[in-house]
Amino acid sequence: MLDATCPQGPTVQAGPTEAPTAKAPVQSGQKGDKMHYIGMAGLSGYLPQCTVTGPTRTSVAEQLAFIHERGQNWTKALIRDWYADLRLPIDGNEYAEIVECNCETPEIHEDC
Ligand SMILES: [Zn+2]
DSSP states (O other), rough: TTTOTTTOOOOSSTTSSSSSOTTTTOOOOOOTTTEEEEEEOOTTTTSEEEEESSSHHHHHHHHHHHHHHHOOOHHHHHHSSEEEEEHHHHHHEEEEEEEEEEOOOOGOOOOO
């Protein structure tokens, strides 16, 4: 820094020179403030019939597990792999999948 004249100056911050973005009401400063996850279930090769959303992969996996009455192991596999098979005759869907999203309206994904 060219103007670092004070040896005990305050901790260097990148913030002050940046103009605040007016459109961001959330000010936690973390990237991914709007980050959420979408859980989808449907038939292979088709758009999902069912979508849920939540703040974590676990939360959406648990919602999908509840909807399809699947157990812990299935839920864990879905969280781990971001994908898990479903049994069409029993569950009514063939797959479940989790994806990341950072749109500003996560509620629009809720459609089951
Ligand atoms: Zn979204």
